[in-house]
Amino acid sequence: MIRIQLFPFELQNEVFIGISFSFNAEVKTHLKNLPGIQWNTTRNCYFIPYSYENKSRLFNHLREKGWFVDYTALQKVKNGKLSPKKKTEPVLSPENESLLKEYTEYLNGKRYSESTIRTYRNFAQQFIVFQNKAPEEITNRDLERFVELQIAGKAYSISSHRQCISALMHFFKVFKNTEIDTDNIERPGKSKYLPGVLSKEEVIDLLRATRNLKHRAILALIYSSGLRIGELLKLKLSDIDIDRRQVKVKMAKGRKDRYAILADSFIPLLYNYVGTYKPKGYFVEGQSGGIYTGSSIRSFLKESCRRAGITKKVTPHTLRHSYATHMLENGIDIRYIQELLGHSRPETTMIYTHVAQKDLNKIKSPLDIAIKEFQDSGKGDPDLRLSRKFLE
Numbered sequence: 353m354i355r356i357q358l359f360p361f362e363l364q365n366e367v368f369i370g371i372s373f374s375f376n377a378e379v380k381t382h383l384k385n386l387p388g389i390q391w392n393t394t395r396n397c398y399f400i401p402y403s404y405e406n407k408s409r410l411f412n413h414l415r416e417k418g419w420f421v422d423y424t425a426l427q428k429v430k431n432g433k434l435s436p437k438k439k440t441e442p443v444l445s446p447e448n449e450s451l452l453k454e455y456t457e458y459l460n461g462k463r464y465s466e467s468t469i470r471t472y473r474n475f476a477q478q479f480i481v482f483q484n485k486a487p488e489e490i491t492n493r494d495l496e497r498f499v500e501l502q503i504a505g506k507a508y509s510i511s512s513h514r515q516c517i518s519a520l521m522h523f524f525k526v527f528k529n530t531e532i533d534t535d536n537i538e539r540p541g542k543s544k545y546l547p548g549v550l551s552k553e554e555v556i557d558l559l560r561a562t563r564n565l566k567h568r569a570i571l572a573l574i575y576s577s578g579l580r581i582g583e584l585l586k587l588k589l590s591d592i593d594i595d596r597r598q599v600k601v602k603m604a605k606g607r608k609d610r611y612a613i614l615a616d617s618f619i620p621l622l623y624n625y626v627g628t629y630k631p632k633g634y635f636v637e638g639q640s641g642g643i644y645t646g647s648s649i650r651s652f653l654k655e656s657c658r659r660a661g662i663t664k665k666v667t668p669h670t671l672r673h674s675y676a677t678h679m680l681e682n683g684i685d686i687r688y689i690q691e692l693l694g695h696s697r698p699e700t701t702m703i704y705t706h707v708a709q710k711d712l713n714k715i716k717s718p719l720d721i722a723i724k725e726f727q728d729s730g731k732g733d734p735d736l737r738l739s740r741k742f743l744e
Contacts, residue, residue, distance in 0.1 A: 354379060356414055359425040360402060361395065362434050366647045367402040369410060369426065370395060379419070386413045388651045401647035402429060448480050451487065451527065458526045472519035478502060479520060487527040492536055495520060514539050546706055547673035554662055555674060561660035567652045569625035570636055573599075574668055576615035578675035578693055580605065581646050581668040587635040589626070594619060601694065610694045676704045 356379065357372040370392070373379050383389050386409065388400050400406050407426065414421045428434060444452065455476055459469045482502055483494045503516050517539040524532045550558065555575055562568040574584055583601050591600040592614065599612040631637045636644045649668055657666050664670075672693075679689050690701040 354417075354419040356419055356421050357425065358407075358410070358421065358423040360429050360434050361399075363392075364646070366645065367429060367432060367434050368392075368399045368647070369402050369407060371398040371400075371410070378417075382413070382417060386410065387655050390651070390654055401645070401651050402432065444477075444480065447486075451480065452477055455523055455526050459522065462522075471515055472522060475516045475519035476523045479523070488529045489531070491531040492533055495532065495537065510540050510542070514542065544703075547677075547703065548664060548666070548670050549674045549677045550662070550664065550666065550670060552678055554660070554664075555671070555678075557660040558656055558662060558666075562652070562656040563659075564652065565621075565625055566629055566636065567656070569621055570649060571653065571656070571671065572615075572618055572621055573635070575671040575675050576618050577612040578672050578679075579612060580672060581649060584636070584649075584668075585634075585643050585646060588633055589631060589635055592622070592635065594622075604694050606694070606696055608694060608696075610691070612692055673704070676701070680704050 354373065354376060359370045359372060360367055361370050362368070371383065371389075383398050386400075388406065389398050390400065391397075392399050400410055407423075411421055411423060452473065456469065456473050459472055464472070479495075479498050479502075482498050483490060485494065499513070499516070503513050508516070517537060521534055521537055524530060524534055559568055559572055559575075562571055570584065573579065574581070577599050579587070579599075579601065583604050586603075587599070587601070591602065593600065594614065597614045597616065599614050601610050601612055604610060632641065634643060638644050646668070653666060653668060657664075676689055676693055679692075680686065686698070686701055686705070689704070690698055693701060695701045
């Protein structure tokens with residue numbers, strides 16, 4: 353009998369149901385027929401956002417085939433939250449506890465976000481435990497060994513590696529009586545990925561394929577105003593100014609307010625959505641009120657892409673990338689795009705110049721030019737095609 357195990361896991365503070373089974377083509381095909389199912393490359397498993405409804409749908413979908421489904425691991429989820437694992441925290445000496453406390457107070461004084469403080473503190477604690485020396489005895493080589501064995505050696509991502517170096521540089525600013533020369537601390541270069549974007553036609557196809565009115569309003573606003581998913585989730589109805597055609601984005605990334613544009617074509621959809629669903633405070637709310645979840649948006653976005661026949665990997669942020677790229681292709685000055693996106697540095701916005709097609713489409717491949725010149729010379733077949741045989 354086919355055995356399938358359901359287990360919970362957490363990703364970006366949201367709980368998901370993982371699906372584990374020995375490879376079986378029938379199980380794989382049957383899973384893909386359930387709306388909302390996604391694939392996680394890191395965990396190498398199919399998964400679905402955790403909710404009572406999804407848990408019931410998934411169980412019934414698998415049981416209808418007569419397969420054995422083990423869901424005991426899902427008992428770890430209480431009230432939609434995954435019970436924390438009991439970890440054995442490293443025992444720090446009173447001196448090191450004091451160091452870590454002072455460092456945390458320093459980060460609080462810098463007014464970093466809770467997430468940044470938590471990340472930096474974790475790296476500092478790992479370093480303290482690893483080197484087990486008094487601060488005045490620490491050298492640059494101690495830091496290099498820590499990075500070699502604990503960061504690069506454990507295959508942390510490049511971005512986490514860079515965060516670690518930033519955390520330790522701040523640590524050594526607090527405790528200056530060390531042998532560390534902060535000018536000689538190196539960090540790996542930042543990975544430079546080109547953002548994935550949809551064509552304008554694909555955006556329209558995506559919105560038309562999104563049948564649910566609420567879902568369509570969410571995707572349309574993310575694209576038409578260039579919002580991050582977190583900005584949309586925190587957006588309140590009072591932040592939407594229809595008369596001025598603006599959306600006020602409060603305390604976005606970097607603790608900055610900004611104004612985004614409100615598309616004229618979105619307004620009828622907005623009135624229809626608000627009149628139908630009657631949200632009270634936030635632009636989009638959960639079934640019991642309060643903030644909507646990002647996992648729900650990712651789930652129905654995947655389903656809409658499937659309906660629209662879009663095979664690209666699409667996330668909510670892809671719609672923001674597409675917004676910026678299409679603005680650039682429409683001739684909008686990049687300085688205005690930077691302001692609308694809320695980027696602190698123009699270099700961040702400049703990445704969209706690498707994916708905009710406005711000017712790239714004017715560039716001809718040398719193969720096209722060579723074939724055209726050959727045809728125009730009169731020396732060969734004027735209707736030359738690469739799909740034909742060159743040699744008889």
